[in-house]
Each structure stands twice: as structure tokens, then as C-alpha cells.
Amino acid sequence: MRILLLSWEYPPHVVGGLGRHVGALARALADAGHEVHVVTRDLPDAPEVRDAIEDGVHVVRIPEAPPVIGFDQLVAWVLAFNNRIQAVAGRLLREREFDVIHAHDWLVGYAAAGLKETWDVPVVATVHATEYGRHQGWLPGPMNKLIHQVEWWLTYEARRVIVCSAYMRTELEQIFALPPEKLDIVPNGVDVRDFVVAPEEAAEMRASLTGPRTRMILFAGRLEYEKGVQTLLAALQDVRQRVGPTRLFVAGVGTYSEELRREVRRRKLRHHVRFAGFLPDHDLRLHFGAADVAVVPSIYEPFGLVAVEAMACGTPVVVGDTGGLREIVADGSGLSFTPQEPTELADALVRVLTDRELAEDLVQRGHARARDRYDWGSVARRTVEVYAQARREEAALRGTEERQPLRPVLRAAAILELDEAG
Structure with a gap:
């Protein structure tokens, strides 16, 4: 044609x-x-x-x-x-x-x-x-x-x-x-071949972003209200108290950026949240490879491609139970939580960050889901x-x-x- x-x-x-x-x-x-x-x-x-x-x-x-x-x-x-x-x-x-x-x-x-x-x-x-x-x-x-x-x-x-x-x-x-x-x-x-991250590259990126004992959470997407980053910020202190040093990386730009920065200051999280701005595809994949978990906390999400991309990189995902995200993890290839419920989100993140067997299972299921369905x-x-x-x-x-x-x-x-x- x-x-x-x-x-x-x-x-x-x-x-x-x-x-x-x-x-x-x-x-x-x-x-x-x-x-x-x-x-x-x-x-x-x-x-x-x-x-x-x-x-x-x-x-x-x-x-x-x-x-x-x-x-x-x-x-x-x-x-x-x-x-x-x-x-x-x-x-x-x-x-x-x-x-x-x-x-x-x-x-x-x-x-x-x-x-x-x-x-x-x-x-x-x-x-x-x-x-x-x-x-x-x-x-x-x-x-x-x-x-x-x-x-x-x-x-x-x-x-x-x-x-x-x-x-x-x-x-x-x-x-x-x-x-x-x-x-x-x-x-x-998604083409999973484009999302292969060499372990040594992921390790190098991780070392440049966090200390050896600091957990790394990644959000990637537009900074708009419906993307739900405010819920992730509300959950972060709870996660830190339960699992120890944790740093959140926010990759993206949008009209809600300044409001989110104000929220970080209000919650006294300036030393625990980094706004990385827009990341080119290669850098974004390295961030996925370096992260312990990727979060898609959307309130409204017709599909949620970033969740599939994270899965293709071999990163466990936690997603809002809404829209297309619900369908992506329907087979158990990711964890979900009720949108705008920071306590539920914190619980899901703590599970992934403290249960190594669960995290590895999510990695395997997620990669297979991305490869076979998308x-x-x-x-x-x-x-x-x-x-x-x-x-x-x-x-x-x-x-x-x-x-x-x-x-x-x-x-x-x-x-x-x-x-x-x-």
C-alpha cells in the first residue's frame, strides 16, 4: 500500500x-x-x-x-x-x-x-x-x-x-x-531489540545517579496532572521510612512541572527527588536499566507505552489501575494500585524493593509480555x-x-x- x-x-x-x-x-x-x-x-x-x-x-x-x-x-x-x-x-x-x-x-x-x-x-x-x-x-x-x-x-x-x-x-x-x-x-x-541495556552500561549509569545503598525509582513521561506524579511524591516519604535511602528520578517536561517542584519543596524532598528533564531515547533506556522499579502512576492513561518500554528493558513496573495500564499488567507482569492512593502505591513499591524474588519474577513476566504481545x-x-x-x-x-x-x-x-x- x-x-x-x-x-x-x-x-x-x-x-x-x-x-x-x-x-x-x-x-x-x-x-x-x-x-x-x-x-x-x-x-x-x-x-x-x-x-x-x-x-x-x-x-x-x-x-x-x-x-x-x-x-x-x-x-x-x-x-x-x-x-x-x-x-x-x-x-x-x-x-x-x-x-x-x-x-x-x-x-x-x-x-x-x-x-x-x-x-x-x-x-x-x-x-x-x-x-x-x-x-x-x-x-x-x-x-x-x-x-x-x-x-x-x-x-x-x-x-x-x-x-x-x-x-x-x-x-x-x-x-x-x-x-x-x-x-x-x-x-x-515496542521492539524489544531496541531496549536491550548492557549490564555494564546500566551499572555505570546507576553509579552516576545514586549511592550503592540507595534505591532508585523512575518516572518517565509528560509532567501533567493526569500523569499522577503528585501521588508518587506523596508516597515517597513512606517508602523511604520503610526501605531506607531511596531516590526518585522524574524524566520529562510539561505544564505541571513547576507545581510538582513546589510540591517537592513543600514535602521537604529536595534531596530525594531529581528532575532530569527530557531524556533522549538512549539515555532513557539507560535510566530504565539502572532503576529498581519504574512507576506509571497515571490517573488517566489510554494505553501507557512507557510501561511496556520499561518491561522491555527488564525493569519491574508499578502502574495505576486505570485505562490501558490495567490491560498491560493483566497477566501479573506488573503490580497495580488505585490511582491517587499514595498508601497503596507505597505498599506496592515496598513489595518490589524488598522482595527480590518478586522483582525478578516481574522482570521475566514483563519482558515476555512486551516481546510477545506488543x-x-x-x-x-x-x-x-x-x-x-x-x-x-x-x-x-x-x-x-x-x-x-x-x-x-x-x-x-x-x-x-x-x-x-x-
């Missing part, structure tokens, strides 16, 4: 799990023999649209415009970005015929809907999270309501809608009144099945005979040559 992916973030310029997901999916689809094109944003100081072949994927990066905005200007930024996506993607669609457009989340919703109407190409949408869920069912302001409406509009315009968990399928059925037969569950994936090859195959279903439904709706999916006639490296020749 010839596939066009739209995403507001793509490696190496990622903010959270969405960008890493789209990057890995694009590579897996290309590895399976499909011709994959991605339209995404570039850094603010990029001078012009850039084309490149990256890991067999044709990536078109659009400079961010306007580059610096406040939150109150988000609508203007989104509209400007989507207009540029439509212009650049329209060029690709004029040059070659595509089988499907795959839009990732509401930030590319306007462009996806416009391209569908202009080019008669079926749209598949992946909803990675919802504004309703992020705010626990409360839409406090006009911006929240607008985002919610665009999310609904994207699912309405799409021929098929992909969600990452049964939890998210139920959520979309309820809040958008979507028919269940329109929804497909395709979990996020392999990117199977995720890509399932995604292509959804594309094929969308094409069949589009053909039936239009009363036309379904054409055969396009077979790429060019090697990936030749795509740019065609662009330059045109």
Missing part, C-alpha cells in the same frame, strides 16, 4: 508517546514493504519545507508557523499548521495516488478532513487520548470544549477509528456515540488490516469496485528523485 501519515510530532522532535508511536509505526510499515510518507512539523527555526528518507520512510517536515505562541493563540497555530499540512500533502497526492490517509489525533484533524473531501482518499484516525478523559470528564473552558468537538469531528469524518485499548474503545463509544463496529483496537508497540510487526499487520477495511467500506459507499492496493514501484530512496525530477 501507499500510505500517508499525518502527525504533529515525529522523531526526533517528540513531546510524548504519540511521536514515538508514529515513528515506530511508520518504520514497521516500511519494513513490511509498504510505501510510507509522513507529513509533520519541523523545528521553529527551520527555513523551509524539508524532504528526507529516514529509515525507509519519506518524511516531509513543515516549519512551525507562527513559531512562538501563547496558549491563548493555540487555535491560530493549529489552523496555520493544518493549512500548511494540506498544502504539502496536497502536493504529494497530486504526484501519486494513495490508498489511505492515517491521521493521528485532533491536531491534524482539520487537514485530514480537508484532504479527504478534496482527494476522495479514505481516512483512518487514531485517537491516542481525549480531552474529556484528560480532564476526568470535565471540560472547564472554551478551548477544552473546542478540542473535544474537533476530536468528535475527526472520528466522524474518518472511515475507521483506531484506539489502543478496550478502555479507549468504551470511552469513545460513550462520549462520541460512535458505533462499536467503527472502532478497531490496535495496541501500541511487537511492532504484529501492530503494523493489524493496522494494515484496518486500512484494507477502510478501503472496502469507502468503495462500497461510493458504489465502485474496490481497486487493488497500490504496489510501490519505487524504492524508498527513489521517492525524492521523483520529487526533484517533477
Whole structure:
């Protein structure tokens, strides 16, 4: 198939799990023999649209415009970005015929809907999270309501809608009144080969981060209220009192960062918590390898890819019993606790940090779970099945005979040559 992916973030310029997901999916689809094109944003100081072949994927990066905005200007930024996506993607669609457009989340919703109407190409949408869920069912302001409406509009315009968990399928059925037969569950994936951490590298990282008798807890993710880091901070002193010296590393950035730093000061934990900021993939994996336990204390979590990544690194996980996290550890490959209950979280952490046999069992179960259930090859195959279903439904709706999916006639490296020749 010839596939066009739209995403507001793509490696190496990622903010959270969405960008890493789209990057890995694009590579897996290309590895399976499909011709994959991605339209995404570039850094603010990029001078012009850039084309490149990256890991067999044709990536078109659009400079961010306007580059610096406040939150109150988000609508203007989104509209400007989507207009540029439509212009650049329209060029690709004029040059070659595509089988499907795959839009990732509401930030590319306007462009996806416009391209569908202009080019008669079926749209598949992946909803990675919802504004309703992020705010626990409360839409406090006009911006929240607008985002919610665009999310609904994207699912309405799409021929098929992909969600990452049964939890998210139920959520979309309820809040958008979507028919269940329109929804497909395709979990996020991981390539365990990318998460092999050499013991000597893990030991070196550990020595640089903590003393030999200090336990190490790791959180990795966006610093937002719904990620639940405040619950982890509330549990930390209890853990320290019960197991001895313990240090928490918080890897990530986000709008809740300053509030969390204030909470650290209020609880007198400044010497026991380190904010590591955004970590590149290699450094993050070394931190996983060095940690005694990884915690995903989310209040709302459609999937929880970071838990699977920790498991792939061989790190025991403790997760909030919510959303997709519940499904990830359903086989006992991790421990869970009630979200926003610091006492339960402390109990789970103490179990992992003091019971070596339990910790080793979680390591073995977790790695097997990541390898067997969340392999990117199977995720890509399932995604292509959804594309094929969308094409069949589009053909039936239009009363036309379904054409055969396009077979790429060019090697990936030749795509740019065609662009330059045109």
C-alpha cells in the first residue's frame, strides 16, 4: 500500500508517546514493504519545507508557523499548521495516488478532513487520548470544549477509528456515540531489540545517579496532572521510612512541572527527588536499566507505552489501575494500585524493593509480555488490516469496485528523485 501519515510530532522532535508511536509505526510499515510518507512539523527555526528518507520512510517536515505562541493563540497555530499540512500533502497526492490517509489525533484533524473531501482518499484516525478523559470528564473552558468537538469531528469524518485499548474503545463509544463496529483496537508497540541495556552500561549509569545503598525509582513521561506524579511524591516519604535511602528520578517536561517542584519543596524532598528533564531515547533506556522499579502512576492513561518500554528493558513496573495500564499488567507482569492512593502505591513499591524474588519474577513476566504481545510487526499487520477495511467500506459507499492496493514501484530512496525530477 501507499500510505500517508499525518502527525504533529515525529522523531526526533517528540513531546510524548504519540511521536514515538508514529515513528515506530511508520518504520514497521516500511519494513513490511509498504510505501510510507509522513507529513509533520519541523523545528521553529527551520527555513523551509524539508524532504528526507529516514529509515525507509519519506518524511516531509513543515516549519512551525507562527513559531512562538501563547496558549491563548493555540487555535491560530493549529489552523496555520493544518493549512500548511494540506498544502504539502496536497502536493504529494497530486504526484501519486494513495490508498489511505492515517491521521493521528485532533491536531491534524482539520487537514485530514480537508484532504479527504478534496482527494476522495479514505481516512483512518487514531485517537491516542481525549480531552474529556484528560480532564476526568470535565471540560472547564472554551478551548477544552473546542478540542473535544474537533476530536468528535475527526472520528466522524474518518472511515475507521483506531484506539489502543478496550478502555479507549468504551470511552469513545460513550462520549462520541460512535458505533462499536467503527472502532478497531490496535495496541501500541515496542521492539524489544531496541531496549536491550548492557549490564555494564546500566551499572555505570546507576553509579552516576545514586549511592550503592540507595534505591532508585523512575518516572518517565509528560509532567501533567493526569500523569499522577503528585501521588508518587506523596508516597515517597513512606517508602523511604520503610526501605531506607531511596531516590526518585522524574524524566520529562510539561505544564505541571513547576507545581510538582513546589510540591517537592513543600514535602521537604529536595534531596530525594531529581528532575532530569527530557531524556533522549538512549539515555532513557539507560535510566530504565539502572532503576529498581519504574512507576506509571497515571490517573488517566489510554494505553501507557512507557510501561511496556520499561518491561522491555527488564525493569519491574508499578502502574495505576486505570485505562490501558490495567490491560498491560493483566497477566501479573506488573503490580497495580488505585490511582491517587499514595498508601497503596507505597505498599506496592515496598513489595518490589524488598522482595527480590518478586522483582525478578516481574522482570521475566514483563519482558515476555512486551516481546510477545506488543511487537511492532504484529501492530503494523493489524493496522494494515484496518486500512484494507477502510478501503472496502469507502468503495462500497461510493458504489465502485474496490481497486487493488497500490504496489510501490519505487524504492524508498527513489521517492525524492521523483520529487526533484517533477
